Amino acid sequence: MAGQGLAGLGVSLTSILTLMAQPQADSDAAEHDYKVEPNAFSYFLVAFMDLLLCLVGYFCLNRVRFFRYHANANAEEIANYVKEASAAPDAEEASTRAGLESPLLEPAGSPRWSLLRMPTLPRTPRGGVLSLAQQMSNAQQYRLAVLLIFFGTLSMFPGITSLIASTTKSSNRFFNDLFVPFSFVVFNATDSIGRIGSGWAGSKAPTGRTMLTAACVRLACMPIFLFCNVVPSSSGDSWSIPVLFESDVFPIMFNAIMGLSNGYLGSLCMMHAPSFVHPSQRQDEGTKMALSLISGCTLGCIATLVVSVILKD
Template identity: 30%
Template structure:
């Protein structure tokens, strides 16, 4: 079978399913971040007004309120890291023989998890990693827009939080239904069934070409099970081929989670005119909505532009260059502050930094996730996608740990 014989993705159904699955993986987490005001209000000492448009004075926060964003991020990322590690490195050795005896749709049930989802996308053309990343970007945008609507309506915080969680549950249900529809798609079946067989045939043909002319052995037709015909996959061998992409996506999210939202959410507006409402909407709009919109734009751009290429030195250079955003945000009007001077006090600086920060996060992370599985053989692409997801999660966890240090330095 060749790519020329591949069936069409009718109505872009597989693309849409991966988009919904990407949306489902991050929408619950984004709603938890969006409901920060509700959680911190529950941690506040004494009486507190549970309305969406209340502004809590940052100087009055207790230790639980001030550390909530850091702790919540760390508690969310560590379990994600552990389970993507299990999915990426252990399933090949521990579960392969067991799962080969089970029905295919049960075997791939782990694709609901983020790691396996990128693994499945790795078997398809590179463009099918983009809808996952784009769906994840839309999740943040939708959550931020919901926050702003709640603020504008003046809804009680507990009502808004309840609405967030119900919406997340509905989207998760939609993602599960979409996932079970995925194996029924002819386009997906073609690539998943040919994942191992194509590379196996290629290796045998290469061995025949090395033999003297007329001496190529005629191989008997054997009836092999899927497990016996599947080429051996070495996790560490694959990592040697994709380590640049893996470390790049890890570094991208280390920088992002290191400052967002732990540092960026504490930036205060310098425009405090009475009755203009900007003080209420500054963080929801300039931090959460702007970040998620530009992140989504960056992730989606890879559907039409994939520069620099997978072998270009510019990709890791641009990834490392994002380190500059750490001091830039720390020198904005973060309050309270004790050690560092405030250099970029005007709101415009913060907004410009946020645009560049979020767009580069989405674009570079999406590039890395698309390129990683394409740097290995076809039968190794699924494992390469799972490894990339592990390093993405590693970056999230390391960034969550560093966020404590970054905030304490200010």
């Protein structure tokens, strides 16, 4: 999760730096189109250099003794696992034969009686034993929470936040063509901080109800972006909602809060959700959480289009 946030921060920083390296475009459309070309070339040149650096780093990593040692150790573990798996049918056949030859009922005091008892339910990080219904409830609440978190984020960012323009009348580039890229940097920076900070929150997992409540409160606050200075991209359209937050500080502050809460709450959900199910089901639970995350992103993108169409005059 932290890597995704840092990747977004790198992209937004590259975008604003390449934009700052170019002169400000004039109102003339032809001049603007002419100046977009070097900006786009610089952006993709940085991306190409980044990929080239990753490729060189990969080959250099294979020359490091520490990496080669652990890579070979992992290969030995895989080979041992394959060897054990190939011998598993013989062990399974012996177990089946023993089961057929054993009596159906065992005395209560026999040694096998303790092995035949039902296993205890997994303990939560809080130390209490949860029933199956409570486990499913916590797991489902975590899935719904992560869906609402990313639904709220993608419903506003970047579709609506990219339309928020500065209300300051100035020739300074920050209040013109750099205002939106800077808001992207603020969001991605705070999102990265939230994702990294979630790792320092401790091993104590919040309950599903706590995470779901936080996600619902956050979602209820998302429409606050609609009351900023939203300027539709089409020149003939206007925004039907009045501007209540005229200062440029508000959209930047809202972006920071949205990014921080998105990174922190989203990472907490993805980290702690598998702890509320049986260890044998944790891999499946991770897949379900990823599906909930993707569903939230998809629904958020659809909501952005719907809101934009409805609120444009």
